[in-house]
Amino acid sequence: MADEITSILETIGITPETFIVFMIVVIMVVGAIVVIVTTRPILDIYPYLNPIAKVRARKGRLFSEKQITEIVDANNTGEVVNYLRGFPDYAPYLDNYSLDKALDIQLADTYDLIYRIAPKEIKKSFKIMSKKTDIYNIKSLIIAKEVGFNADETRDLLIPSGSMYDNLEALVDSDNITSIVTALDGTEYGSVLEDALPKYEETNMILPLEAALDNYYLKNLLASTEVPADENKQILFSYVGTQVDIANLKLIIRAKEDGLDYNTISSYILSDGYQLREWKLKDLMESQDVSNIVSSLEGTKYANILSDALAEYTEKGNVSVFEKALDSYLAKSANSLALKKPLGIGPIIGYVSKKETEIRNLKIIARAKREANYPASKIMEMLI
Amino acid sequence: MVEIALGTALAAIGAGVAIGFAGLGSGLGQGMAAAGSVGAVAEDSEMFSKGIIFSALPETQAIYGFLIAILLLVFSGLLGGGAGLSTTAGIVAIGVGASIGFAGLGSGMGQGIAAASSVGAIVEDDEMFSRGIIFSALPETQAIYGFLIAILLMVFGGILG
Numbered sequence: 001m002a003d004e005i006t007s008i009l010e011t012i013g014i015t016p017e018t019f020i021v022f023m024i025v026v027i028m029v030v031g032a033i034v035v036i037v038t039t040r041p042i043l044d045i046y047p048y049l050n051p052i053a054k055v056r057a058r059k060g061r062l063f064s065e066k067q068i069t070e071i072v073d074a075n076n077t078g079e080v081v082n083y084l085r086g087f088p089d090y091a092p093y094l095d096n097y098s099l100d101k102a103l104d105i106q107l108a109d110t111y112d113l114i115y116r117i118a119p120k121e122i123k124k125s126f127k128i129m130s131k132k133t134d135i136y137n138i139k140s141l142i143i144a145k146e147v148g149f150n151a152d153e154t155r156d157l158l159i160p161s162g163s164m165y166d167n168l169e170a171l172v173d174s175d176n177i178t179s180i181v182t183a184l185d186g187t188e189y190g191s192v193l194e195d196a197l198p199k200y201e202e203t204n205m206i207l208p209l210e211a212a213l214d215n216y217y218l219k220n221l222l223a224s225t226e227v228p229a230d231e232n233k234q235i236l237f238s239y240v241g242t243q244v245d246i247a248n249l250k251l252i253i254r255a256k257e258d259g260l261d262y263n264t265i266s267s268y269i270l271s272d273g274y275q276l277r278e279w280k281l282k283d284l285m286e287s288q289d290v291s292n293i294v295s296s297l298e299g300t301k302y303a304n305i306l307s308d309a310l311a312e313y314t315e316k317g318n319v320s321v322f323e324k325a326l327d328s329y330l331a332k333s334a335n336s337l338a339l340k341k342p343l344g345i346g347p348i349i350g351y352v353s354k355k356e357t358e359i360r361n362l363k364i365i366a367r368a369k370r371e372a373n374y375p376a377s378k379i380m381e382m383l384i
Numbered sequence: 385m386v387e388i389a390l391g392t393a394l395a396a397i398g399a400g401v402a403i404g405f406a407g408l409g410s411g412l413g414q415g416m417a418a419a420g421s422v423g424a425v426a427e428d429s430e431m432f433s434k435g436i437i438f439s440a441l442p443e444t445q446a447i448y449g450f451l452i453a454i455l456l457l458v459f460s461g462l463l464g465g466g467a468g469l470s471t472t473a474g475i476v477a478i479g480v481g482a483s484i485g486f487a488g489l490g491s492g493m494g495q496g497i498a499a500a501s502s503v504g505a506i507v508e509d510d511e512m513f514s515r516g517i518i519f520s521a522l523p524e525t526q527a528i529y530g531f532l533i534a535i536l537l538m539v540f541g542g543i544l545g
């Protein structure tokens with residue numbers, strides 16, 4: 001056999017040594033191809049494995065439906081606080097802060113944690129999300145000045161978290177809203193607020209300032225995911241885009257309920273969304289009333305959600321039914337996105353969404369428990 | 385220079401392929417499982433022992449590759465100074481190495497992904513441990529097939545015995 005191979009090789013002018021070298025080269029080439037093809041998907045997964053384990057550990061510590069029911073059954077806020085003290089995720093915050101503030105700080109720290117552990121390719125979006133706390137604090141400063149709170153009362157409104165907390169805390173002594181805006185000059189929010197300042201001075205309403213901050217946040221969030229290079233970023237784009245659409249929809253519905261026209265609403269809204277593009281938003285803003293908004297949404301994924309809530313709205317006459325329906329949809333949508341990429345961004349989105357829902361529900365419970373004898377069944381109805 | 389028969393040299397290539405690719409799969413798999421485990425332990429220190437178990441699972445592919453490589457080196461005469469292999473047996477030895485090498489590569493990576501997922505599931509819900517072990521053990525079968533075929537090739541290809 002060996003002689004036959006040798007003679008064949010000699011016939012075609014190849015020495016056994018050349019043949020061995022050839023074999024080695026072939027194996028190396030085949031090996032390199034196999035390595036490249038097989039490791040490429042692994043390289044996509046690799047950066048997510050550590051963060052996924054961390055968020056899943058935290059997801060496992062979120063309250064179950066049974067635990068939420070137990071909290072709802074508490075007799076007052078004190079009992080809610082005592083219950084939450086039994087959980088390491090909440091206990092350290094409750095030792096130092098009031099219930100509402102502890103919940104706010106916990107959520108702010110969650111955004112910060114996700115930003116710190118998120119893989120590089122999706123970090124930017126979560127960095128923007130972590131700025132929610134700074135925006136909340138700036139809004140609180142503005143509201144406090146609007147209602148005439150003193151320094152201590154203003155400080156009480158702030159969440160002691162976020163990258164700008166120290167700078168913002170120094171502004172609690174500001175004389176008025178204009179001086180707060182001036183003091184923020186040089187920060188990323190400076191020009192945003194300065195642009196909205198003339199409208200505030202003209203109308204003497206803080207809504208233009210709040211809307212400018214909200215739009216700046218949503219615009220940056222959407223822009224951070226607008227080049228969906230891979231499946232992870234596509235999922236993030238879908239999640240963030242849905243948030244933007246829902247924020248726009250909530251604002252339009254509330255504005256229509258208050259009888260505002262297109263010109264008034266358009267200055268407060270983010271001009272372009274995800275599924276609801278500019279022309280569609282214009283249609284919605286030009287709608288005559290809330291029912292027309294629902295019919296104008298025909299063909300979008302929001303049509304069915306709002307149609308289902310329309311009957312309840314007609315009965316109760318309160319637009320909060322639409323807001324609850326949209327919030328529930330956002331939570332469900334995040335849940336289904338979370339299942340799409342279990343070894344990618346999925347668990348991270350799933351956890352962020354569930355944590356936001358948990359904090360929102362705990363705040364609803366805390367607010368209800370401040371009123372004596374508020375029925376547990378009504379609280380359950382209000383929960384997302 | 386040491387005189388090595390062509391068959392023995394081919395068997396050396398087979399040994400390299402066996403441990404090289406099986407080790408690559410095992411390393412990638414173990415890296416994935418360990419990355420997930422470190423994340424879990426950072427949140428829950430009680431996950432350390434479970435993380436070690438899942439991180440150790442993809443080690444087996446490298447062991448199979450190492451074992452086959454050693455057998456090839458010994459029976460090809462490269463280690464121990466026995467008689468060298470014929471060219472035909474040397475070609476069979478490359479098949480032996482490829483069998484466990486590529487099977488180990490796929491099996492190791494698959495097991496690593498399953499193990500990392502299992503660690504994530506267990507840190508969320510402790511009751512997932514036994515189910516996680518079962519799912520993580522499934523990709524082991526491909527490495528076992530590769531190992532069995534490698535042994536059979538060595539036995540019936542004139543390398544062993």
